[in-house]
Amino acid sequence: MAKVGFYKRYLYIIDRLTIVPSSFRDLHKHVLAKLKNDDLGNNFDYSSRTFDRDKKDIFDLFGILIQYNRKAKVYSIDQEIVDPSVSRMIEALSIHQVLKEGNKLSTSIYLEKRKVAGTHLINGILYAIQNRFMISFTHMKFWDMEISQRRVKPIAIKESERRWYLIAQDVKDGSVKNFGFDRITDLKMRFRLCQDLFKELKKEKANQFLLLQEEMEHIV
Structure with a gap:
């Protein structure tokens, strides 16, 4: 077989x-x-x-x-x-x-129409997190469809209500944000963060990260 x-x-x-x-x-x-x-x-x-x-x-x-x-x-x-x-x-x-x-x-199954969830990004983003790489990508906002270029320090991946999110520190303003996978395109690896900087980032942003986990308030 x-x-x-x-x-x-x-x-x-x-x-x-x-x-x-x-x-x-x-x-x-x-x-x-x-x-x-x-x-x-x-x-x-x-x-x-x-x-x-x-x-x-x-x-x-x-x-x-x-x-x-x-x-x-x-x-x-x-x-x-x-x-x-x-x-x-x-x-x-x-x-x-x-x-x-x-x-x-076909007449017995009715599937929910869904947009692409962006799950193909999981491996690449996990690799960046585990190996402390900065990443850049093109991002489209959920509400007004505004397109922007982002450079971030990835922290974690989270799933909420059947959507996947990248939790990362935005280099532009230093704040921790959620980026929906389905809003991310053209993902690229950048330079590698040093070990000390990466540990400092994880420690510094721990409280914000926990808050994001609980409330998912800042979805961009």
């Missing part, structure tokens, strides 16, 4: 056991039905030995422990102990899988 088949199998197992505890027999039927729907289950026998390997892989990859209730003879996943980031990834994969059904489901 191709690698995509392995990951889809993991997804189907996690999705099933998170919703309803299942015996291996029920899980076996569920997984094979899903794989056949994807044209991946032909001539594939999902054995208990394969399931044992899948349990180990799921734990190694996602930190999700599949538990077995000997009394009820069912497997389950405790959703309360699943890492939120893993839950989001699984949710995204599940939605993607459903949407791949295309026209068959």
Whole structure:
């Protein structure tokens, strides 16, 4: 089975056991039905030995422990102990899988229209934060659509109400502000901050940062 088949199998197992505890027999039927729907289950026998390997892989990859209730003879996943980031990834994969059904489901699913969230910036901004780089970018204000060039010292990334924000000190006036990812374009790395300056910045702006976390008042 191709690698995509392995990951889809993991997804189907996690999705099933998170919703309803299942015996291996029920899980076996569920997984094979899903794989056949994807044209991946032909001539594939999902054995208990394969399931044992899948349990180990799921734990190694996602930190999700599949538990077995000997009394009820069912497997389950405790959703309360699943890492939120893993839950989001699984949710995204599940939605993607459903949407791949295309026209068959077009009259049954109505998606919320959203603008691009700017999540493609996360890796670059995290790299700048971790390696103490200044960054510059083009920014468009939310209310009046005013476009400006910004140079900032990045501090952190925050999510609020399904939007992502860069929390940073604006070089222009020294204040800590929130910049919506969906308002940022042309992101570039600048020079690297020295360690002492970076520590001083983090300490100096700690109170403002906490205030921003709680209230998200200054959204630009």
